[in-house]
Structure formats: structure tokens, C-alpha cells
Amino acid sequence: MTLLALIAAMTIANPAPQAPAAKTLAERLGYKNTDRLLIINGDDAGNAHAANLATIDSLENGLMTSATIMVPCPWFPEIARYARENPKRDFGIHLVHTSEWSPYRWAPVANHAEVKGLIDPEGYFWRSVEEVHANATPKEAEIEARAQIRKALAAGIDVTHIDSHMGTLQLHPEFHKVYVALALEFDLPLRMGPQATFERMGFPNLRAEVAALGLVFPDHLIYEERPFPGEKRKDYWMRIIKGLRPGVTELLIHAAKPTEEMKGMTGSWEERATDYELFTRDPDIRKLLQDEKIIRIGFRELRTLQRARNGGNK
Numbered sequence: 001m002t003l004l005a006l007i008a009a010m011t012i013a014n015p016a017p018q019a020p021a022a023k024t025l026a027e028r029l030g031y032k033n034t035d036r037l038l039i040i041n042g043d044d045a046g047n048a049h050a051a052n053l054a055t056i057d058s059l060e061n062g063l064m065t066s067a068t069i070m071v072p073c074p075w076f077p078e079i080a081r082y083a084r085e086n087p088k089r090d091f092g093i094h095l096v097h098t099s100e101w102s103p104y105r106w107a108p109v110a111n112h113a114e115v116k117g118l119i120d121p122e123g124y125f126w127r128s129v130e131e132v133h134a135n136a137t138p139k140e141a142e143i144e145a146r147a148q149i150r151k152a153l154a155a156g157i158d159v160t161h162i163d164s165h166m167g168t169l170q171l172h173p174e175f176h177k178v179y180v181a182l183a184l185e186f187d188l189p190l191r192m193g194p195q196a197t198f199e200r201m202g203f204p205n206l207r208a209e210v211a212a213l214g215l216v217f218p219d220h221l222i223y224e225e226r227p228f229p230g231e232k233r234k235d236y237w238m239r240i241i242k243g244l245r246p247g248v249t250e251l252l253i254h255a256a257k258p259t260e261e262m263k264g265m266t267g268s269w270e271e272r273a274t275d276y277e278l279f280t281r282d283p284d285i286r287k288l289l290q291d292e293k294i295i296r297i298g299f300r301e302l303r304t305l306q307r308a309r310n311g312g313n314k
Contacts, residue, residue: 025219025248029301037248037295038241039218040279041191042067042255043094043163046076047106050262054255054276056082059089062280063289064255065298066090068163071148072106072125077155084156090298092161092188093152095145095179097132097168099125104265110147115140129168133175141169142178149186161299163191173203183215189302191250192217197224216306219247233274234282241288248297253279 024033031037045055046069056079058064069079069091083091097118099105105124108115117136120126126135152159162183164170169179170193183190190210198206210217227236240251255276256262262269278285289296 024246025216026246028305029248029297031295034246035295036244036246036293037297038244038289039066039248039250039297039299040064041092041163041250041252041299043165043252044068044070044254044256045091045094046070046079047073048256048261048265049075049078050257050259051075051255051272052079052082054257054272054280055079058255058276058280063286063296064253064279065296066092066160066300068092068094068161069152069157070094070096070106070165071151072096072109074106080152080155080157083158087158090160090300091157092163092299093149093159094163094165095148095169095182096165097125097136097141097144098127098129098166100127100166101266108144108147109151110144115144118144129166129171132168133172138174138178141175142182145169145178145182146185149182159186159188160303161189161191162186167193171201176206180210180213180215184213187303187307189216189299189306191221194221194223214306214309216302216309218250218302220245220249222249222251233271234278234284237275237278237285238288241285241292241294244292244294248302255279 026035026037027033029037040063042055042058042064044051045067046052052075055064055067059067067090069076071093083089096106099107105122107124108118112119117140118125118132126132149159149162164179169175179190192207192210195207198204222240225240227233253275254268254272256269256272257276258269258273262272
């Protein structure tokens with residue numbers, strides 16, 4: 001038998017030991033790989049007094065475990081004060097590059113001369129994601145996003161994570177690079193789109209590439225799911241909760257009280273008020289989470305894991 005044949009035979013008879021499988025995110029957080037962990041994030045905090053009141057109530061008395069703040073909006077100082085006075089609450093930054101509502105608008109916080117492409121003829125952010133991508137550069141988006149994070153930090157907010165309002169930084173490859181760069185710069189976890197979404201966009205390896213950089217993000221995001229025709233919103237959310245998979249899932253809601261202010265701002269006020277009530281006071285939602293043994297966590301746990309791995313403390 002030749003030497004090569006002998007080596008091959010020995011390899012077949014005594015295969016090399018397999019490297020242990022990488023730990024799942026749940027295991028890295030100290031849970032079992034079969035556990036279902038859920039982050040209930042409240043988007044759009046700071047955009048209205050009604051949103052702030054609902055967010056605070058849901059964090060203190062309801063099921064919400066984290067929230068993300070819209071820094072450019074007029075009610076930012078109110079939610080910033082609450083976050084500063086309650087540093088154990090999880091607050092991220094809902095990076096804003098659009099201003100989509102008709103009667104109520106907001107503009108960049110960065111020096112307007114540096115982000116001209118982000119500003120529409122009326123002096124506000126563009127209304128749609130497509131208009132931002134068509135008129136602004138990734139560099140301008142980066143300048144504005146960094147200004148928002150720095151303003152939040154200067155206001156005393158212990159920022160736990162970042163995400164992107166309307167997905168502006170997540171739905172274009174060049175803008176997504178900005179998003180990832182900022183997460184690295186400030187050593188913060190980030191919301192990532194579902195694998196299926198990126199596959200349709202033509203970027204099937206994006207989640208793996210971002211993870212390889214040392215950034216931490218939930219395994220799953222409730223993003224494209226929608227109620228069935230005629231399905232009540234409560235039934236929809238109960239169906240979603242029952243279908244949660246092992247690992248860490250982020251479920252996002254837009255909580256707001258049904259005030260005249262909110263009714264005048266957006267046609268989605270009723271949906272926001274319903275989600276606020278369901279995830280704050282509804283006994284069936286709460287019981288279902290218990291019955292399904294869903295473990296609620298916040299983004300702070302992900303940030304702790306990420307910074308321990310990266311040795312950062314920004």
C-alpha cells in the first residue's frame with residue numbers, strides 16, 4: 001500500500017475529531033438552545049407625548065422590554081429625561097432619515113449644510129425611503145445617524161442598541177454599510193432583517209458577514225408577518241407568539257395612547273393604541289407568554305455579550 005493510500009485508509013478508520021458546534025445566541029446568553037427568548041421592542045418613542053406615555057407605561061407595567069427613540073422628534077427631551085432617570089430601562093436609538101407623515105414633520109439634527117441631500121424642498125427629511133436613497137449619499141446618512149447617537153448619549157441615555165426607522169439604512173447595500181459601521185463604532189447591537197428578506201434582496205450572506213464582525217443581533221425578527229384577512233389584531237399577535245422559534249426573536253410594536261394629538265398625526269393611531277393595550281394590560285397575551293414558557297429579555301443582555309466579546313466599553 002502506498003503512503004497516500006495508507007493515510008487515506010487511516011483517516012477513514014479514524015476520522016479527525018469534529019470541532020464542537022458553535023454555541024447559539026441563546027446559549028451564549030446563558031440559556032438553553034431550545035429556549036424561546038423574546039425582545040418586545042417599542043419603536044417610535046419620542047415622536048409624540050402619547051407615544052412616550054404609552055412606552056413608559058408598557059415598560060413599567062406591561063410586557064415591553066426595550067424601546068427605540070426618535071432623536072429628531074419634538075418629544076425627544078421628555079423620553080430622554082425618563083431614560084436618564086431610569087438607567088436600567090433598555091433604550092436604543094431609532095435612527096431617523098425620513099419624515100413620512102403629512103401634518104407632522106421633523107428635520108435632521110446634524111448641521112444642515114453637511115446633510116443637504118437628506119432634506120426635502122420643505123426643509124424636512126424626505127417622506128420615503130426611496131427618496132432618501134435617490135437624493136442623499138451614504139456619507140450624509142452616516143453624519144446624521146452619528147449626530148443622533150451622540151445627541152442621545154449627551155442627553156444621558158445609556159444607549160443599548162440601534163435600529164433604522166422605516167428600514168432606511170437596511171434596505172440598500174451602501175446604506176447598510178453605514179449602519180454596520182456605526183454599530184461597530186459605538187459597540188452596539190443592531191436590528192438585522194430576516195434571512196429570507198436579505199436572500200430576496202440578493203445578499204444571502206449579509207447576516208453571517210455582520211456576525212463575523214463581532215456584532216450581536218437577534219436570530220429572528222417579526223418583520224414581514226401580517227394579520228390574515230379579517231384576523232383581529234389580538235388573534236394575530238397570539239398566533240405570532242405561539243409560532244416563536246427557539247433562539248432570540250425581536251418583536252416590534254408602535255405603542256401610543258389614542259389621544260387627539262396622535263389621531264391628528266397619523267392614520268395608524270388606532271393600531272398603535274391597540275398594540276399598547278394588548279402588550280400592557282391584556283391578560284390573555286400575558287398568560288400565553290407564560291404558558292408557552294417564553295422568556296422576555298432586553299437588548300441590554302445582547303450589548304453585555306457583545307462588549308464582553310469585543311472587550312469594548314464605549
